[in-house]
Amino acid sequence: MELLKQKIRDEGKVLSDTVLKVDSFLNHQIDPKLMQAIGEEYAARFRDSGITKILTLESSGIAPATMAGLTLGVPVIFARKRKSLTLINELYSAQVYSFTKKETNKISVSKDYISANDVVLIIDDFLANGQAVSGLLDIVEQANAMLAGVGIVIEKGFQEGGKQIRERGVRVESLAIISSLENGEVTFAKEAVPK
Amino acid sequence: MELLKQKIRDEGKVLSDTVLKVDSFLNHQIDPKLMQAIGEEYAARFRDSGITKILTLESSGIAPATMAGLTLGVPVIFARKRKSLTLINELYSAQVYSFTKKETNKISVSKDYISANDVVLIIDDFLANGQAVSGLLDIVEQANAMLAGVGIVIEKGFQEGGKQIRERGVRVESLAIISSLENGEVTFAKEAVPK
Numbered sequence: 001m002e003l004l005k006q007k008i009r010d011e012g013k014v015l016s017d018t019v020l021k022v023d024s025f026l027n028h029q030i031d032p033k034l035m036q037a038i039g040e041e042y043a044a045r046f047r048d049s050g051i052t053k054i055l056t057l058e059s060s061g062i063a064p065a066t067m068a069g070l071t072l073g074v075p076v077i078f079a080r081k082r083k084s085l086t087l088i089n090e091l092y093s094a095q096v097y098s099f100t101k102k103e104t105n106k107i108s109v110s111k112d113y114i115s116a117n118d119v120v121l122i123i124d125d126f127l128a129n130g131q132a133v134s135g136l137l138d139i140v141e142q143a144n145a146m147l148a149g150v151g152i153v154i155e156k157g158f159q160e161g162g163k164q165i166r167e168r169g170v171r172v173e174s175l176a177i178i179s180s181l182e183n184g185e186v187t188f189a190k191e192a193v194p195k
Numbered sequence: 196m197e198l199l200k201q202k203i204r205d206e207g208k209v210l211s212d213t214v215l216k217v218d219s220f221l222n223h224q225i226d227p228k229l230m231q232a233i234g235e236e237y238a239a240r241f242r243d244s245g246i247t248k249i250l251t252l253e254s255s256g257i258a259p260a261t262m263a264g265l266t267l268g269v270p271v272i273f274a275r276k277r278k279s280l281t282l283i284n285e286l287y288s289a290q291v292y293s294f295t296k297k298e299t300n301k302i303s304v305s306k307d308y309i310s311a312n313d314v315v316l317i318i319d320d321f322l323a324n325g326q327a328v329s330g331l332l333d334i335v336e337q338a339n340a341m342l343a344g345v346g347i348v349i350e351k352g353f354q355e356g357g358k359q360i361r362e363r364g365v366r367v368e369s370l371a372i373i374s375s376l377e378n379g380e381v382t383f384a385k386e387a388v389p390k
Contacts, residue, residue, distance in 0.1 A: 023305060023308075024308070025270075028272060028304075029272045029308045030260075030261055031270060032271060059273060062261075066227050066257075066262075069225065074227075075226060077224045078223065078254060080254075082296070110218060110223055113219070113223065
């Protein structure tokens, strides 16, 4: 997705060979127009998949997932990292280790909102080691729901998550795939849309 | 906002005299079309305020704030409750006590994204005791930014937050004000738009 890549080139900050900071439009400040374009791009790619629910993880997945939900006309569920006192129903849950935050979170989704009748699109901001997406896939499995695929805003193609998840037969659509952050520079993979 | 009140009547669950659960469209599952309508309502109410930034708090404020940002054509910043490893810049921060979660969170916003030149609209999902909004107001003050006002999705009018914040001279626009949750029933305040 060229608009996204240009934004990464213009505003992304390479903090190390593995860390890209995109706090100015995705992870802290949000660019709503870009999120709308991202939502429309997911909707276009998954339009024929019969999606009934979008599943994401708080917090940075919420804006792109909500925009995709708006275009596809389906509800969005955000998995919670911490249990809310009002989230008292039966839960699906999974363990997710964050390499960025160096901690394990239990993520939870109420059984009220995903069932065996659903076709789920998972959306998340980053795909690196694949921990978060694996946890969300686990929840979709627990619900016996159908999986349409995974929509990622930025994939770090030089880390293992994308490969591992595609090898499980999951359709992963990443809108920008980064092949390297070496020498303080963002290099994109040639083919941004593996099918 | 009648559409919102109807949704609360249809799907809200009164858990006690003080707790209303709206997990089916705002706090866990999100209704993107309703969020769009909410965003447009804020945009209409604050259209002449010269807003340059919207400030909210992760996670439930993100969807309505992003939709308002889309309509107003301005960026949205979500204050973080936990420090991200990539959020390394200078920060504005404030303490927020959550009565629901019974814990104090330090909320933070990077100094990169709000400055003295900004006119800020604060948006949050709930206003009850006013702790979260007070923390966000504190951050706007630290930035020496102008405050346009506060947009709330659901205000618990029977708790003190709304009164206290309005007494400070802040414009608070709540799209639904609940006057009571007694007897397991949601009662709305007569006048939903105090100016």
